[in-house]
Amino acid sequence: MKRLDQVRQLLAEHSASDRIGMTAREVGQVLKLDRSTVSRYLNRLVKETEVEKLPGRPVRFRSVQPPLSQPVEEWVYSPQDRPGSLIGNETEMKEALAALLYPPRGLPLLLEGETGTGKTHLVEQVVHQAREQGKIRSTQPFVTFNCSEYAQNPELLMGQLFGIRKGAFTGAASDRTGLVERADGGILFLDEIHRLPPVGQEMLFHLIDQGVYRRLGEAELERQASIRLIGATTERPDQVLLPTLLRRFAVKLTLPSLGQRERREREKLVDAFFIEEARHMALDIRLDFRCRQAFLEYSCPGNIGQLKGDVQHACAQAFLRHLYEPSPSVTIRREDLPAAVSRVWRASALASPPFPSTLTDGGEKTVYSELLRKEQELSARGWSRHERIRELKQMASQYLKRSAHPADDRRQTGGEQLQEVISHLTRPLTEGQQEALESLIRSLTIEGDQPSRPFPETESLPEEHRKAAHSLAQAVTDQGFSLPEEAWKEIAHLLSAFHESESASAEGVPVLIVTHGESTATSMAQVANALLGDERVHAVDMPLDQPASIALQRVSNRVASLHRGNGILLLVDIGSLTTMGEDISREHGISIHTLSDVTLSMVIHAARKAQTPGWDAQRLMESVRDRFPAPVSTLSPTQRRRVVGVVCPQGEGSIPALKDWVKNNLENKEIDVLSGEWNPHQSDSFDQVLHEWHQSGEIIALVGTHSPPNGNIPFFHAWELLQPDGIRRWKEQLAKTGSPS
Numbered sequence: 001m002k003r004l005d006q007v008r009q010l011l012a013e014h015s016a017s018d019r020i021g022m023t024a025r026e027v028g029q030v031l032k033l034d035r036s037t038v039s040r041y042l043n044r045l046v047k048e049t050e051v052e053k054l055p056g057r058p059v060r061f062r063s064v065q066p067p068l069s070q071p072v073e074e075w076v077y078s079p080q081d082r083p084g085s086l087i088g089n090e091t092e093m094k095e096a097l098a099a100l101l102y103p104p105r106g107l108p109l110l111l112e113g114e115t116g117t118g119k120t121h122l123v124e125q126v127v128h129q130a131r132e133q134g135k136i137r138s139t140q141p142f143v144t145f146n147c148s149e150y151a152q153n154p155e156l157l158m159g160q161l162f163g164i165r166k167g168a169f170t171g172a173a174s175d176r177t178g179l180v181e182r183a184d185g186g187i188l189f190l191d192e193i194h195r196l197p198p199v200g201q202e203m204l205f206h207l208i209d210q211g212v213y214r215r216l217g218e219a220e221l222e223r224q225a226s227i228r229l230i231g232a233t234t235e236r237p238d239q240v241l242l243p244t245l246l247r248r249f250a251v252k253l254t255l256p257s258l259g260q261r262e263r264r265e266r267e268k269l270v271d272a273f274f275i276e277e278a279r280h281m282a283l284d285i286r287l288d289f290r291c292r293q294a295f296l297e298y299s300c301p302g303n304i305g306q307l308k309g310d311v312q313h314a315c316a317q318a319f320l321r322h323l324y325e326p327s328p329s330v331t332i333r334r335e336d337l338p339a340a341v342s343r344v345w346r347a348s349a350l351a352s353p354p355f356p357s358t359l360t361d362g363g364e365k366t367v368y369s370e371l372l373r374k375e376q377e378l379s380a381r382g383w384s385r386h387e388r389i390r391e392l393k394q395m396a397s398q399y400l401k402r403s404a405h406p407a408d409d410r411r412q413t414g415g416e417q418l419q420e421v422i423s424h425l426t427r428p429l430t431e432g433q434q435e436a437l438e439s440l441i442r443s444l445t446i447e448g449d450q451p452s453r454p455f456p457e458t459e460s461l462p463e464e465h466r467k468a469a470h471s472l473a474q475a476v477t478d479q480g481f482s483l484p485e486e487a488w489k490e491i492a493h494l495l496s497a498f499h500e501s502e503s504a505s506a507e508g509v510p511v512l513i514v515t516h517g518e519s520t521a522t523s524m525a526q527v528a529n530a531l532l533g534d535e536r537v538h539a540v541d542m543p544l545d546q547p548a549s550i551a552l553q554r555v556s557n558r559v560a561s562l563h564r565g566n567g568i569l570l571l572v573d574i575g576s577l578t579t580m581g582e583d584i585s586r587e588h589g590i591s592i593h594t595l596s597d598v599t600l601s602m603v604i605h606a607a608r609k610a611q612t613p614g615w616d617a618q619r620l621m622e623s624v625r626d627r628f629p630a631p632v633s634t635l636s637p638t639q640r641r642r643v644v645g646v647v648c649p650q651g652e653g654s655i656p657a658l659k660d661w662v663k664n665n666l667e668n669k670e671i672d673v674l675s676g677e678w679n680p681h682q683s684d685s686f687d688q689v690l691h692e693w694h695q696s697g698e699i700i701a702l703v704g705t706h707s708p709p710n711g712n713i714p715f716f717h718a719w720e721l722l723q724p725d726g727i728r729r730w731k732e733q734l735a736k737t738g739s740p741s
């Protein structure tokens, strides 16, 4: 904490209990600072009317805080409050705006600052203001790209930026437009610009300098583009950028870390973030003195970004409690604070009374409305209160990227006890088998009486496995755990898998699990591999905050490395993952069969059958699908309708006109046009839109006003469709995906 803040805080705490104030010497003694330094700070605080000088000698100083008789015990943030879109950074804002608007096409601007200091936010605000002021037309593109997304693959990174000519490198199956081309006439914001390899930096330099560039693999044709360039980096620019490129950035700004900011600014940030949450919830949020104080003091290495995330974390926890304790507003308590914040929470003379809260949906789709929707859905499905709270807690922590530790999970579900029951009942099983069985039964008990899916049929299973599963399910129920009536069927499949030995073939079909979450896929693969005694199941975890493009790249790399000639079985959970197989299959020409709604027993079955001699991915997929019939969906592009999606960020209002345009310009009336909005601030929002559309058919192209965060489906910028080249590309794309005869 800065010294000025230490002085301010000491006086605030002292004045709260003792109104006679402190002398400069006393303050110096407590803080171990010399008196003249303390006097300087005290006079500054007096000037800023935060501290008052009391009459008499020696001069005593007292914080201008409300007297104890009327303590400010709590802050109330209301949805009617206006949070302010940019806090601090006014000077940087002015300079950045001046750079952006400098004639004729702006001065290249470079922002430097630690992660979370607000570089992206500043750029967004600058562009917003330039548009508001009419200095930049809203039709001029604003393309943003984070170079770290493709940092592991420099070719792809540069291809993404400058475009690719067909055949430029292995896998470049068609010509591809780059972001430079999309940003032509507008603004290109390159975040983490230092991730560009030197040759890419050279190309960028050439573009800024001469206004020309080439697509990758294009030797003859030189293309022109006029862009306003903004770069951002978390590194020291002189250590990571080529001097030639660095010199071309005429304006360089450094954003301060949170620790370097004035306390006033931090207060404004904390208040703004709470107001933002109150607006999302459409409810007042109450926060007591000590909690707010903790937010002002804790060490926050992730800067403003982390501060905002931690405020959201506390709000989500409080909102969750509020769902079960209806009252007119949401109150943040110490137990809601993230650990780092809670650690600096201190008992204070100012106590806060408990406050009640109510239930209202803010309308907008936020973590709160989602929690609320989930709660209603689970109630309607008859989940018990205990189970609902558990589920919602998990959901909240997922949203906040704080997925619960598996050990906690086990404790919450009475897992230890369950484990004991199972190990007692199933002594002959190996440790790995017991673990698998326990996982399965735990997931079945969580589902309660009304499972979300039908159970697999068991006619083909040996009678002894059916009977054993029956008794096991009965025994588990007798121990007080609630299992769905037909849960034994799934257990029977698992028991059958344990006992069936397969003659392994060296080839086999690789099974790859891809699911959302930090470790879900890996855990399933580990259990299955432990059980079957080898490493035939592979996994890719998809943390919720990871961009879809990176996930696709990771899965694609994994598919390429696993492929042995018999295709791949992809087992996925939900969302846009179901479309991945198709994209990757096209990219590598590998036969990929995808099944969704993966469960542990499905993985075990697939792993067991994967080594069957002579089987390929299709045969394996059919076997798994037959065993686990619904709601498993196989994705066969040949039987599906084709869909063009019109997609814009929320609140843009351009969807109806765009949708009409697309419909009127589609020669093939068999293509469906769907539209939807996504929330740029919610990492999986775009995936959800894709997932919904995917139910209706294969998405062959996207049209919108902003590039969506998914680079796998061909995207057409609205303005591009009005250009002759855009229309040509559009027609080509539709023709390319024509229905197979």
Ligand SMILES: Nc1ncnc2c1ncn2[C@@H]1O[C@H](COP(=O)(O)OP(=O)(O)OP(=O)(O)O)[C@@H](O)[C@H]1O
Pocket: 085, 086, 087, 088, 089, 113, 114, 115, 116, 117, 118, 119, 120, 121, 122, 191, 234, 272, 304, 305, 306, 308
């Ligand atoms: N000055 C500000 N006023 C209000 N909110 C801000 C401010 N600066 C940043 N934020 C908020 O903090 C969060 C993090 O900011 P941002 O993503 O711009 O940081 P960054 O420096 O680009 O981080 P990174 O280097 O990790 O990409 C954003 O949600 C943004 O809305």
